[in-house]
Amino acid sequence: MKALIIVIAIAAVLAAAVAAAYNALAKLKLKVEEAFSTMDVYFKKRYDLIPNLVETVKGYAKHEAETLENVVKARNSAISAQGGEKLESENALSGALGRLFALSEAYPDLKADTQFLNLQTQLQKIEEDIANARKYYNGAVRQYNEKCVTVPSSIVAGLFHFEQKPYFSVANEAERENVQVKF
Numbered sequence: 001m002k003a004l005i006i007v008i009a010i011a012a013v014l015a016a017a018v019a020a021a022y023n024a025l026a027k028l029k030l031k032v033e034e035a036f037s038t039m040d041v042y043f044k045k046r047y048d049l050i051p052n053l054v055e056t057v058k059g060y061a062k063h064e065a066e067t068l069e070n071v072v073k074a075r076n077s078a079i080s081a082q083g084g085e086k087l088e089s090e091n092a093l094s095g096a097l098g099r100l101f102a103l104s105e106a107y108p109d110l111k112a113d114t115q116f117l118n119l120q121t122q123l124q125k126i127e128e129d130i131a132n133a134r135k136y137y138n139g140a141v142r143q144y145n146e147k148c149v150t151v152p153s154s155i156v157a158g159l160f161h162f163e164q165k166p167y168f169s170v171a172n173e174a175e176r177e178n179v180q181v182k183f
Contacts, residue, residue, distance in 0.1 A: 021147075021156035028144035032165050035137035039168070042130045043078065043090060049126065050075045053100070053119045060110040061103055071096045087168050090130075097123070134168045141165045 054068050061068070074089070074096040081089040101120065104111050111117075145164045148157040156162075 017152065018156055021153040022160060025144070025147055025153060025157055025160070025162045028140070028147055029162065031140045032137070032144050035133070035140040039090075039130065039133040039137055040086075042126055042133050046093075046123065046126050046130065047075055047079055049119060049123055050097075053116075053123065056113065056116045056119060057100065057103065057110060060107045060113070060116075064103055067096075067099055067103060071100050084166055087166060090168075094127075097127075138167050138169075141167050 050071060054071055057064070058068060071093075074093040078086070078089040078093045104116070104120070147153045148162055148164050
């Protein structure tokens, strides 16, 4: 009888440990999803602002059509991307926007245009918000991934198929370089 009570007690402790690990993993996974959703809100704001910015620049930089087309292509690609592709396409869009703003240096009238300056200020604010959302997302991913790989929660993660999540990082080394504009 004592042996049965001991076995039941051990099983209860193990079940409680598994439940606690599962709940912790589930909460962290939700936090990662919420962090990604927060980034997505800022991405949407940026998507909405880009067409206005491109139209403003078109009037001043008619012969820079390739740069403007690249921004629009990058925006459209980012809008339609899902999952891991979303992170890569957002990095490409950031690079294209950097090249667009570098154009303003070559066009003094554009730099002085109040609509362009207003749009640029709005976009800079959104980019700051995106940077903060990326930090939050990466922090949530770090916590979740730590839980997925540390014992004993890694056992529960394996049993219930909790997979590690990717960090938001610059995938293309060229995007880390400063933008260079040559005419």
